Amino acid sequence: MLRPQNNVNNHIGSPGDVIQASPSVHAARNRGGSDAPLPPPPSLQNNVALAGIPSLGAISNASPASVVTLSGNLSDTSQAEMAIDRILNASVDQRGARAIADSNSRPEFVAPVPRLARLLRDTHGKFMYVGDSASLSFVQSVRRMVVSAIGDCDFTNDPLRHQIIETTPPTSTLLPDMSPLVLDLEECKQLSRHYLLATTGLIDLFDIPTYFRHLDNWVVNQTRDNDVKSSIFYMVLAIGAQVSSPDGDQTLAEKYFNRGRHMAVMTFTDAPSLLTIQAYLCITMYMLGACRRNAAFMQFGIAVRAAFALGMHKSSTHALFDETEAGARRRIWKSVRVLDIFLSASLGRPPATSDLSMEKDKDVVDETAQGLTCTDPFSSKVLALCDIFERIIIDVYMKKAVSTRLADSISGQYRDWTSDLPESLQLANLDSSEDDPEKLSKVLAASYIISSYHWSIILLTRPFLTFQIIKDMSRSGQNLEMSDQVDQSSIKTYADACVDSSLRCLNIAQTLMRYSSLPHRLPFIINSVCNSALVLGAATFADQDKFLPLEDGLKQGIHILNHFAQWDPHAVRYAQIVTYLQDATAQYIRQRSQRSMESRRSNVTRLFGTVGQQGAGAEQTLAAEQTQTPGLTPSVSDIGINESVQDVNVDPSLYTRPGLMTDLYSLTNNNNQDVLPGLIEGGFYPQGQAGAGILPDGSSYPEDAYYFMDQDLSMFGFC
Numbered sequence: 001m002l003r004p005q006n007n008v009n010n011h012i013g014s015p016g017d018v019i020q021a022s023p024s025v026h027a028a029r030n031r032g033g034s035d036a037p038l039p040p041p042p043s044l045q046n047n048v049a050l051a052g053i054p055s056l057g058a059i060s061n062a063s064p065a066s067v068v069t070l071s072g073n074l075s076d077t078s079q080a081e082m083a084i085d086r087i088l089n090a091s092v093d094q095r096g097a098r099a100i101a102d103s104n105s106r107p108e109f110v111a112p113v114p115r116l117a118r119l120l121r122d123t124h125g126k127f128m129y130v131g132d133s134a135s136l137s138f139v140q141s142v143r144r145m146v147v148s149a150i151g152d153c154d155f156t157n158d159p160l161r162h163q164i165i166e167t168t169p170p171t172s173t174l175l176p177d178m179s180p181l182v183l184d185l186e187e188c189k190q191l192s193r194h195y196l197l198a199t200t201g202l203i204d205l206f207d208i209p210t211y212f213r214h215l216d217n218w219v220v221n222q223t224r225d226n227d228v229k230s231s232i233f234y235m236v237l238a239i240g241a242q243v244s245s246p247d248g249d250q251t252l253a254e255k256y257f258n259r260g261r262h263m264a265v266m267t268f269t270d271a272p273s274l275l276t277i278q279a280y281l282c283i284t285m286y287m288l289g290a291c292r293r294n295a296a297f298m299q300f301g302i303a304v305r306a307a308f309a310l311g312m313h314k315s316s317t318h319a320l321f322d323e324t325e326a327g328a329r330r331r332i333w334k335s336v337r338v339l340d341i342f343l344s345a346s347l348g349r350p351p352a353t354s355d356l357s358m359e360k361d362k363d364v365v366d367e368t369a370q371g372l373t374c375t376d377p378f379s380s381k382v383l384a385l386c387d388i389f390e391r392i393i394i395d396v397y398m399k400k401a402v403s404t405r406l407a408d409s410i411s412g413q414y415r416d417w418t419s420d421l422p423e424s425l426q427l428a429n430l431d432s433s434e435d436d437p438e439k440l441s442k443v444l445a446a447s448y449i450i451s452s453y454h455w456s457i458i459l460l461t462r463p464f465l466t467f468q469i470i471k472d473m474s475r476s477g478q479n480l481e482m483s484d485q486v487d488q489s490s491i492k493t494y495a496d497a498c499v500d501s502s503l504r505c506l507n508i509a510q511t512l513m514r515y516s517s518l519p520h521r522l523p524f525i526i527n528s529v530c531n532s533a534l535v536l537g538a539a540t541f542a543d544q545d546k547f548l549p550l551e552d553g554l555k556q557g558i559h560i561l562n563h564f565a566q567w568d569p570h571a572v573r574y575a576q577i578v579t580y581l582q583d584a585t586a587q588y589i590r591q592r593s594q595r596s597m598e599s600r601r602s603n604v605t606r607l608f609g610t611v612g613q614q615g616a617g618a619e620q621t622l623a624a625e626q627t628q629t630p631g632l633t634p635s636v637s638d639i640g641i642n643e644s645v646q647d648v649n650v651d652p653s654l655y656t657r658p659g660l661m662t663d664l665y666s667l668t669n670n671n672n673q674d675v676l677p678g679l680i681e682g683g684f685y686p687q688g689q690a691g692a693g694i695l696p697d698g699s700s701y702p703e704d705a706y707y708f709m710d711q712d713l714s715m716f717g718f719c
Helices: 042-049 078-089 094-103 135-150 185-199 208-220 230-244 251-268 274-289 293-309 315-320 323-347 354-369 377-397 404-419 437-473 480-487 490-512 523-540 550-564 569-608 618-625 710-716
Strands: 002-004 023-026 067-069 110-112 118-121 127-130 401-403
Touching: 110 437, 118 135, 135 437, 135 523, 135 569, 185 208, 185 230, 185 437, 208 230, 230 251, 230 274, 251 274, 274 293, 274 323, 293 323, 315 323, 323 377, 323 437, 323 523, 354 377, 377 401, 377 404, 377 437, 401 404, 401 437, 404 437, 404 490, 404 710, 437 490, 437 523, 490 523, 490 550, 523 550, 523 569, 550 569
Parallel strands: none
Antiparallel strands: 002 023, 023 067, 110 401, 118 127
């Protein structure tokens, strides 16, 4: 439980005078409501009792273990952050615990969601909450896997692991220069086209011909700043400049943004209107591209509440307006839903529109009866995908567990979603062979939605993958027959789906790299690439790299992130994280090879004896390149899952999965190491390329072959 300190003097003054209210984290009461006090973590118990960690702030005199006070000016120490994580995730959420307990009496399996909600510092040193679905929380889960597998490394000791990267321009606290601007009509049109390209398929706020007609009049108007629509025009120009700056300079974008936001605050905050929602959705999009997610999260709240005030969440109200305004209301509400779901899932925070789910069915019936259903199949699919996302966020991550029964139910929604995809979402049918800006708009819109589709599958199945990885890391005590039986279980299928969706998601992003006119800041694509790369890195520690191109996928993810890192600070940070993870997986593979070599060598020695160690053989060279691994045994408690797993040593030679994938394709690609071999749109193998898709007997690879068995993953209706 968090509460403000009573002795904190909160006031508003200069930026240096602002003091953050310091929350007190009470460890004496867990989330389930129990009054039993929680002891401090074993490794920190003596230090807390002696108040020996100054970075933890003041400690209550009543009980050394009862209250740990966090302060906004704490020094950044690993012990303090470990204490924060322990307090946030110390007790099992009662709903997740009850679901896990109930699974013992049912024929279904329940995979717990790793409880890794975190308080991370922003650039100002203040604590920001990120929930379990956030990529930064999953990074922490992967770090614990890495520690269990190889010990400490650069990935686990990342100095920025307790921070959330946010950028704040130095001019953000100053009043913008409101002197008249000299605008060029052609430049404004070009920036507007960049805006439309970057937001295509995500937010749909304007009727495009109407927008450009008003833009022509607005630019030539010398008193344009008196127009109530000026805020929106400036925000559109700001986003266009943000995503198109060739050298990453954001001076022009910030000039337009500061002016537009100032006008929005002065004009649209008193009375909600469609213009209010349009302006603040543009502000949200700009801040997402500027790597200011927490600011975007707050600004988005104004847009949501304005939409509620106008009744836009009730689809039946659209019938009260003429066709033009009803269409605008539908487009704007779709944009609200898309941004709400993205912010909620990427930051691990509750969605702002989730409480409307109980009325959706009734609204849809009412609207259908009046003949007012949306005629745009693309928008219908987007809204349906948002509903699936919302269910995953609420029923899985807010309840801290996912059962196979729930996953089966949600997979049925996926099959319905993919059964009648419109032509605009058929990526395989969109010609992306040429660098054509007009084609890019269609490809980018479809890529946004299909990438989000795969990201939603990753979120749904990630708890299964995490659980399966822990089982694989500690399974050597079981016999092969039992292992094969476990491999064919439904939890294994869902874990496979997580990896498969990650590979497909990276492939979609790689397809976009061929366009020279691709916008420079794409937070939706960057988020999907980061999540996918983390999944592939985690799967490596379950030895899935033996039969899946996980190493090539990591290289591909780093290549994509480095491309955007020229302009996007978040891409820089994600590329650093994934690079550290790639180094950790390489170290694990070397150590695994060494263990396997020593195991085989011992069998040979028993047959033929040994003459002793002679020369510097390959195995000695390999051993010299890697650090000594401590005697760590992986357990689910290390990953944040409170479920017992047998602690045994890992024997990689037991990891055989002949039924998972047909071993027909060589992963070697000498021509381009940054491209994931064997993948095109939809996850198929390519044909007609030298050295790719060729079987050992010289015949070509079947056109409809998947990395995974069709009968295993068809439940999601992969597209």
